[in-house]
Amino acid sequence: MTDEMDLFAELKGAQPLQPEAYQRARAVLRAAMAEPGTMRVLSATSVEGTSMETTTPVQDKGLTPAAQRRRKIGTPGRVGIGAGVGVAAAAAAIALVLTSSPTGGSVPAVAKAPAARPATAGAPAARSPLVALAAYIKTNAQSTGDAWLVISTQVHGTKTMQVLYTLYTDSGAIYQGYSVNDIEYAIAHHQNQMTSGGYAPLVKAATLAATISPTQGRTTMLKAAGDPLVGLSPAAQKKEWDKEQAAAQVILKEKGSKAKPTPYSPQAVQRHFDNYLWTYSTEALSADGGNTLVRQGVLRLLSTISGVSVAHSTTNGEATLTITAGPEVFGGQGSEVLTVDAKTGMLVKDVSNTPGIPTAYTTYQSSRVRTAHL
């Protein structure tokens, strides 16, 4: 028997949102997360198709560690187990040679070799230029100054979202603000962002990865990231995988998607691990890239990911490495490209591409400074 609630429920129907609308909404949130005090949400859609604009920055002297960590606004991001990470592509092996840099120093360089790199966890990657760079920066620590000053500029589409100043001291402190004056204020008020914060486990894992084996490094980072599958037996992994797939199917059904669940397989788990590893390793790099050990560890971790390719490049006349995480790292769509200095491993640029939403990128200007002489 039909009652008034049944009748009323018939009005429930609504045109489903387009898939890219969910991506856009996430991009809006991630941008707002990057700096809660300076984002203003507009009711109208901007020309870039996003609903946000930058306002005059609020002089928040106490940026939280979380906010600091959110400097990275890459949009491809983590892919849930149920989302069905795409097919991994075997990356070309890359042989290492040492050449002289344009500036005279010895820098690691790369040359492609025909053999394929194993796609297994913790592939040795002994010849990887990333591992070589990690080793290089370990033995060529910067001697000038006592800190890195990094000016990062976030751009979403064609809008500059924010410009952040971050000071990473060699003693391990992190100070941040919207100007050098802000940093001086933060130092004077002991606002060291390393003293607390949710990203500390990731930074610690990256630091450990600098000295332990690649396989151990992967496991350490995945555990720090709270990965639900790492360390489980295959049977337990399958159980967890199936549970996550079922939960994802409920959500996909709500969105009107007919995507089928991805069956459990060691390869699928591997792709899932790679996605987590990229996401959280780059997050650690974003959080504490001024720490030499963190850069070393992250470079070593990225070298183990299938679907990541590395190329020798030049940026503004300086030798750089371009590290590309292809769509297979992000469930089949989107990509992220990191450019790092070929001598220091410091970030130079981070570009995120997700179909349907504007490209997001961050450029980094890094220099060695003396904290006392900012």
Added chain:
Amino acid sequence: MASDAELIRRSLNGDVDAFMGVLDRHEAAVGSYLARRAGRDAAQDLLGEVWVAAFESRRSYDHSYADARPWLYGVALNRLRHYWRSRPAEDLVPDVTGLATGWDPWSAVDLGVDTRAMLRTAMTRLKPEEREVLRLVAWEDLTAADAARALGIPPGTARRLLHQARTALRNAPEVSALLEDRNTKEAHR
């Protein structure tokens, strides 16, 4: 699997991806809710605003509730109200207002007039707060208590409003006619 409350707690402790986990679970439901209330085009613009508002107000989340969906509906409703306030008045006129006066529901049923229009007409006679509770329960599958959370009112009040709404709907001539017609047809099958 961590509860929404746990994910929000982690988010407050600096785990940025924890809040994205909340989105994973609820974005389809919240997106549909917005689409039902404001149409798809507006919903697509509003969804990002809802996430930002929810993220910025997560400190106020009551951690005694494991499920965040009612809270998110409340955040979404606030954004909708803001959106409606910002719209020109002419855009907010109900599309079926004209059907409410001097309209014979029986002939409407006979003529196969859109059931939706008839129900919407009956809806216009409910109090706004009755409509909100009714929508959350009938469309979003919330309990009256969860609807109360979304609306920030006591559970008892939500139950009373739901009862009033159902009674008013049931007794509305057009709905009464529809129900009788529908149940008669079902009885003869």
